[in-house]
Amino acid sequence: MSDQVSRFGAVELEDLPEDLRGRIGAIAEKSGFVPNIFRALGRRPAELRAFLDYHDALMERTDGLSKAERELVVVATSAANHCTYCIVAHGAILRVRTKDGELADKVAANPWQVELDERGRAIVDLALAVAQDSERFGQADLDRARTAGLTEDEIWDIGAITALFAMSNRLAHFTALAPNPEFYLMGRTPRGA
Incomplete structure (x- = not known):
């Protein structure tokens, strides 16, 4: 099995901009690892921020579903x-x-x-x-x-x-x-x- 995260490469937590390092670091602390989606999208920090913002707006709501x-x-x-x-x-x-x-x-x-x-x-x-x-x-x-x-x-x-x-x-x-x-x-x- 390949250790490749993505065909376009990936970044490590410490290579992310500070704001993303904090956000993804909190997820990693809770789960015990950095999900590969964040490592792959981290190559393009603006897109990772947008993804996280929309994800959190939908998935972190406490009303309804x-x-x-x-x-x-x-x-x-x-x-x-x-x-x-x-x-x-x-x-x-x-x-x-x-x-x-x-x-x-x-x-x-x-x-x-x-x-x-x-x-x-x-x-x-x-x-x-x-x-x-x-x-x-x-x-x-x-x-x-x-x-x-x-x-x-x-x-x-x-x-x-x-x-x-x-x-x-x-x-x-x-x-x-x-x-x-x-x-x-x-x-x-x-x-x-």
Whole structure:
């Protein structure tokens, strides 16, 4: 297996500008490693800042969708787009947030058929509609989401998260971004094991 992070290279934490070093350093301190997406995008600091700002605006909200539901959107979107990096990385985060060692793998393997409660199914179906058939997306998709009880803000968040991660999925494909080995075990084994 190659140790290459990206076909365009990567930077180390200490090589980032000070503001990004602090932001990414906080993530690394919490997780125990620097996720490769930040090392790859760090080659272009302005783009990394923009990515982090939009990511945090969507994923760090505390109203509406839970943090686990936000990760569910990411894993479903990434599965639809066959993005190994995002499936592995966000599958790990979904396992941690849900404390469910199987859900992320089931969503990643087949988001169209995974058994979910009504709300979860509506979230995944809306993400898949935006990720796969955005040119056909319309009122019927919104009506199904509303019928399942999703609010307008939650529907917006699902669409925006799906759009951001569709872009992220394509960047990961373009750069041949390798998942960090640490992601594979997160949420599967006790921390520190």
